Amino acid sequence: MSDRNLLRVPTMAELTAEGKNPDILFWVGCAGSYDDRAKKITRSFVKILNSAGVNFGVLGSEESCTGDPAKRAGNEFLFQMQAMTNIEVLNAYDVKRVVTACPHCFNTIKNEYPKLGGNYEVIHHTQLLQDLIDQGKLTLEGGEYKGKRITFHDPCYLGRANDIYEAPRNLIKQMEGELLEMNSCKSDAMCCGAGGAQMFKEAENGDEEVFEARTKQAIDANPDIIATGCPFCNTMLTDGIKMKDLNDQIKVLDIAEIIVKANNL
Amino acid sequence: MNYLSNILFVIVLVIGIFMFAKNMGKLIRNVKLGRNVDRSDNSSERWKTVLWVALGQSKMTKKPLAGLLHIIVYAGFIIINVELLEIIIDGVFGTHRVFLEPLGSLYPFLINAFEILAFLVIVSVVIFWLRRNILKLTRFHKPEMKGWAFNDANNILYIETLLMSAFLIMNATDWNLQQLGAEHYHATGQFAISQFISPLLSGMSEISLIVLERGMWWFHIVGILFFMNYLYWSKHLHILFAFPNTYYSKLTPRGELDNLEAVTTEVKMMMDPDADPYAVPEGDEEEPGKLGASDVLDLNWVQLMNAYTCTECGRCTNVCPANETGKLLSPRNIMMKTRDRLEEVGKIVDEKGKFEDDGKSLLNDYITPEELWACTTCNACTDACPVLIDPISIIMDLRRYLVLEQSAAPTELNMMMTNIENNGAPWQYSPSDRLNWKDEE
Numbered sequence: 001m002s003d004r005n006l007l008r009v010p011t012m013a014e015l016t017a018e019g020k021n022p023d024i025l026f027w028v029g030c031a032g033s034y035d036d037r038a039k040k041i042t043r044s045f046v047k048i049l050n051s052a053g054v055n056f057g058v059l060g061s062e063e064s065c066t067g068d069p070a071k072r073a074g075n076e077f078l079f080q081m082q083a084m085t086n087i088e089v090l091n092a093y094d095v096k097r098v099v100t101a102c103p104h105c106f107n108t109i110k111n112e113y114p115k116l117g118g119n120y121e122v123i124h125h126t127q128l129l130q131d132l133i134d135q136g137k138l139t140l141e142g143g144e145y146k147g148k149r150i151t152f153h154d155p156c157y158l159g160r161a162n163d164i165y166e167a168p169r170n171l172i173k174q175m176e177g178e179l180l181e182m183n184s185c186k187s188d189a190m191c192c193g194a195g196g197a198q199m200f201k202e203a204e205n206g207d208e209e210v211f212e213a214r215t216k217q218a219i220d221a222n223p224d225i226i227a228t229g230c231p232f233c234n235t236m237l238t239d240g241i242k243m244k245d246l247n248d249q250i251k252v253l254d255i256a257e258i259i260v261k262a263n264n265l
Numbered sequence: 266m267n268y269l270s271n272i273l274f275v276i277v278l279v280i281g282i283f284m285f286a287k288n289m290g291k292l293i294r295n296v297k298l299g300r301n302v303d304r305s306d307n308s309s310e311r312w313k314t315v316l317w318v319a320l321g322q323s324k325m326t327k328k329p330l331a332g333l334l335h336i337i338v339y340a341g342f343i344i345i346n347v348e349l350l351e352i353i354i355d356g357v358f359g360t361h362r363v364f365l366e367p368l369g370s371l372y373p374f375l376i377n378a379f380e381i382l383a384f385l386v387i388v389s390v391v392i393f394w395l396r397r398n399i400l401k402l403t404r405f406h407k408p409e410m411k412g413w414a415f416n417d418a419n420n421i422l423y424i425e426t427l428l429m430s431a432f433l434i435m436n437a438t439d440w441n442l443q444q445l446g447a448e449h450y451h452a453t454g455q456f457a458i459s460q461f462i463s464p465l466l467s468g469m470s471e472i473s474l475i476v477l478e479r480g481m482w483w484f485h486i487v488g489i490l491f492f493m494n495y496l497y498w499s500k501h502l503h504i505l506f507a508f509p510n511t512y513y514s515k516l517t518p519r520g521e522l523d524n525l526e527a528v529t530t531e532v533k534m535m536m537d538p539d540a541d542p543y544a545v546p547e548g549d550e551e552e553p554g555k556l557g558a559s560d561v562l563d564l565n566w567v568q569l570m571n572a573y574t575c576t577e578c579g580r581c582t583n584v585c586p587a588n589e590t591g592k593l594l595s596p597r598n599i600m601m602k603t604r605d606r607l608e609e610v611g612k613i614v615d616e617k618g619k620f621e622d623d624g625k626s627l628l629n630d631y632i633t634p635e636e637l638w639a640c641t642t643c644n645a646c647t648d649a650c651p652v653l654i655d656p657i658s659i660i661m662d663l664r665r666y667l668v669l670e671q672s673a674a675p676t677e678l679n680m681m682m683t684n685i686e687n688n689g690a691p692w693q694y695s696p697s698d699r700l701n702w703k704d705e706e
Contacts, residue, residue, distance in 0.1 A: 009703045030690040032702070039702040046703075060700040064689030072642050073678045074557065074664030076525045078685060080532040083524075088536075111521035116529065156643040161520025184584075187648050191586040196642030200681035200691055204639040207591030214586070 007046045011060040012093045022057040024128075025095045025120075027109065029102035030065050031231035037238065038231035045101050045125050045256040047265045052137040054128075056099070062089050066108040073197035080116065083108075087118035101125040101256060103157035103230045104195070110162070124158055126167040126229050126255050133174065142176040143262035150177040150258075151223040153214070153237060154189035155230035168229050168255050175262055180221045190214045194232035215240025219250065226252045274356035274486075281490030288497040289505075292573060295611040298620070299566035304513040311512045314653070319511040324651040328580070331396075334389040338425065341386035342504065345379050345432065352486050361449045362439075373454050380436065380458040383429040390429075394422045404579030407588075409598040414500070414577055421501050428488045435481035437462035438474050445471050503576035507652045510574040513567050514653035519644045522661060527554060528669075557665025560626040561607045564662060571654040572604035581646035581656060587639040594639040596646035596656035602631040603659060628663050637663050638675055 015022055026049065031038040049056055067082030086109075090098075098120045100106050110122035123131075132138035150172050158164045165186045172179045184190050193203070193210025203209050215237055218226045226241070228234045231254075238252045259265075304311075317323050322339065326332035354363045365372050397405045397418060405418070436459035442450040455463065466474065496502045503510075534540045558564050561572075581596040582588050588595050606627045614620055628634075640660045647655050667673040674682070681691045689696050 007703055009700065011700070028699070028702075030692065033699045034690060034692055034694045039705060042702050043706070058700070061696050063699055064696070065685045065691060067685070069691050070682050070685050071522060072661070072664075073674055073682065074661065074666075074668035075674070075682050076528045076556070076665055077532065077669060078682055080524065080528050081535075082685065082689070084532055084536055107518075107520040111518050112524060115524050156641070156645075157520050160644040160648050162518050188584070188645075190584075190589070191641045191643035191645065193586060193641060196640050197678055197681065198641050201638070201675050201677040203590075204587070204592045204594070204635055206587070206593075206639075210586045210590050210641065213590050 007043060008050050009046055010057050011062075012057045012095075013060070013062065015057045016093065021094060023055045024057075024097040024099050025090070025093070026056045026058050027066075027098050027100040027102075027105050028058055028063060029100055029105040029231070031235075032101055033063070035231060035235070037235060041101055041231055041234065041254040041256055044254065044260040044265075047260050048129065048132070048138065048256060048263075051263075051265050052132045054132070054137070057093075059089060059093075064089075066105045068104045068108045069197040069200060071108070071112070072195070073200075079112075083113055083116050083118070087113055087116055090118055090120065095120055098122045099125055099128045101229070101231065101254065103155040103161070104232065107157040107161050124164060124167065124229065126158075126171060127164070129171055129255070129259065130167050133171075138259075139263075140171070140174045140259065141263055143264065145225070145258055145262045146176045148177050149180055149222065149224045150227050151180040151182055151218055151221040151225075152185075152227045152229075152255075153182070153192065153218060153233055154186055155228065155233045156189070156191050156195050158229055159189055160187055168227065171255050171259065172227060175258065177225075177258075180223055182217045182221045184217060190217060192230075192233040192236035194236050199232050199235075211236035211240045212243065215244065219244065219246065223250060225258070226250060227255055227258060228252065229255055268359070271357060271359045277487060277490065278353065278356065281487075281493060285490075285493045285497075288494065291611065291615070292497065292502075294614070295607055296566050296569045296573065298562055298607070298610065298614070299564050299569040300562075302565035302567055304567060307516055310516055311514075314514060314516070315508055315512045318514075318651070318653060319507045322651070324649075324653075327649070327651075330392075334392055337382070337385045337389045338393075339504075341382040341429070344382055345386075345429075346489075347375070348379055348432070349486075349489065352482070356486060362451060362453065365451055365453060373456065376436065376453070377457045380433060380456045383432050384458045387426055387429050390422045390425050394419065397422075404583045407579060407582060407595060407597070409595055409601055410577070410579070414601065417499050417501075418577070420495075421499065424488065424492050424495070428485060428492065431481045431485040431488060433459050434462060435478055435485060438466060438478035438481065441466050441469070442471065442474050442478060445474070447471050447475065500576045503574050503652060506570065506574035510570055511653050513570065515655055515658075519647055522642075523658075525556065525665070527556060555666065556669040557667070558659070558662035559628040559666045559670070561603060561610055562620060563666070564603070564627075564659060568603070568655070568659050568662075569607055571656075571659075572600050572607055574652050575600035575604065575654055576652070577601060578651065580649040580651065581654070584645040584649045586641055586643060586645065592639040593633070594636040596660075599632060599636070599656045599659055600654060603627060606631050628666060632663060634667060634673065637667070 028042055032042040064086055065082050066086060067079035071079035098109055103124060106122055106124050133140060152168050152172060154165060169179060191210060192214050218237060226237055234252055234254060241247050241250050241252055322336050325335050351364050355361055396402050436456050439450055440455055440463050443452050555563055561569060577597055579597050585594060585596050610620055613623055637660055642657055647657055684691050684693050688694060
């Protein structure tokens with residue numbers, strides 16, 4: 001492995017042992033930790049954090065599912081067990097800020113943990129990336145993406161659920177990509193079909209799968225790249241593009257991956 | 266003899282208002298059958314929501330044509346009803362156009378405004394009817410829109426057209442009577458719209474004009490009282506319920522689901538190393554309640570009010586990804602079935618004084634698990650609703666019952682949950698592998 005690929009990923013346990021407390025905790029999430037496709041997003045995001053010199057930590061093996069899929073599947077009991085265990089860990093490390101590349105983790109920690117005793121400032125990775133640009137720690141060079149036709153698929157739990165629409169779009173614009181909007185976008189965006197624990201089960205009977213319908217809408221915008229900000233949306237749309245046999249023409253990428261490639265990190 | 270019509274009017278008015286009040290009382294009682302939920306916080310934010318969403322119709326204009334037409338009908342409804350005050354005073358005291366003298370030149374201005382609005386209402390209602398019956402917009406023709414739901418929508422359009430027409434014909438006849446110098450018909454001048462109807466009535470005798478004018482006057486007021494009482498049976502109830510419904514709507518981010526408090530207590534106990542698992546519950550602790558909802562009585566009163574507020578416009582179902590891809594789930598139908606079941610439960614309470622098990626429940630008899638499990642919780646429905654109804658909260662409460670009380674989740678979801686329990690991830694990976702990505706390329 002070359003040096004370039006070597007990521008600096010300190011765990012909270014290591015940092016605490018050294019008497020350090022990082023500025024922000026990177027909550028990786030289950031998809032970002034275990035899913036082969038999502039792990040690439042995680043690595044890309046960390047590359048940016050490393051190159052911008054962000055003082056962050058991860059929980060590593062002390063991290064556990066936020067409980068989102070259990071809660072949305074109706075298992076409030078399991079959700080709260082997960083939530084309270086996680087909150088104990090987070091509070092023990094005196095975590096103040098949390099960043100995550102998963103809108104589901106983002107929504108759960110930001111909105112559902114406070115009433116169970118977990119109060120943190122929670123941001124999505126696209127928001128942190130914008131902050132880094134604003135602070136001069138990250139410069140976007142469009143690179144190979146300059147002028148590329150990019151459409152952004154709004155993850156439900158980032159967009160409608162939490163009203164964050166502009167952070168990812170601004171990043172695309174700053175890379176001088178040509179931002180295309182699908183017919184249904186922002187608060188009207190169609191779901192990819194993964195939320196509400198659907199990711200983990202077969203769909204009910206119908207005419208087609210939700211991800212197929214959403215992929216069609218994305219294709220109709222005629223993009224070179226479908227950008228996302230959610231590992232689950234990424235999986236669904238990647239599947240959709242594969243089904244249409246368009247994986248050579250259209251790439252499904254996370255905003256963090258686009259930045260890493262553009263900046264050649 | 267003269268007093269006969271005054272007395273008749275007062276009787277009709279009192280009966281109309283009494284029946285309306287009685288039925289509204291029943292609706293409010295039914296809503297209160299729901300579980301308690303505290304929405305007393307943040308009243309300034311809540312009033313703002315009412316002003317912006319209910320009064321200001323901010324969500325309606327997302328569909329510009331329907332939004333504009335709806336605002337016209339809505340404004341017509343509110344503004345023309347100012348005329349109702351005059352009708353009631355005239356009816357009770359046997360006067361005719363009692364506001365004419367005190368208002369002076371303002372009077373024709375007001376009536377002109379009412380007439381123009383009435384005309385615009387008729388035009389809008391005709392377009393609404395065409396969209397529903399000729400253009401057949403898909404959202405008005407989903408499976409749940411058969412039978413009463415479909416007829417109800419058209420009935421409302423017919424009633425509105427008749428009411429507005431009666432008002433215009435009444436004014437037209439009045440003017441013709443003025444020309445004939447009929448007694449009591451004070452000179453008002455011609456009005457903006459009814460002036461075009463007057464010539465059509467020019468051949469009529471004074472007595473038939475008076476019969477027509479009185480007939481229209483009575484039709485207008487009796488029609489309004491009828492319409493008021495029709496609300497109880499109709500999706501048109503939203504004209505009243507939209508206001509409390511938006512006031513008590515959820516103010517927290519759409520993505521936030523409530524945390525079940527009963528579960529919190531239990532989980533805290535389990536996690537507290539000092540807790541005594543054999544401790545006798547203190548004092549008058551109640552039986553642990555049902556977790557989640559299987560029937561309307563397990564829902565909270567805001568959810569029940571949501572069901573009564575739904576006007577079946579189908580904007581939610583139109584954007585529901587499950588419905589769009591041909592699945593059984595329709596958020597509108599979730600609301601309609603909740604309302605149907607609540608009505609049924611309400612009837613039992615009417616008859617027996619309290620709810621007695623009738624062997625039926627909202628879950629299974631009305632809403633099937635297949636519908637519930639198709640929801641992606643994407644919040645497209647809650648975002649689309651012009652009156653801030655939250656179908657997802659009902660879907661979630663029913664799912665909670667299925668899982669927490671009946672362990673009836675789909676098999677794959679049970680596997681997912683077992684994985685979370687055993688290894689802290691929805692998939693079967695070891696927690697010790699959580700950081701493996703660091704060294705993989």
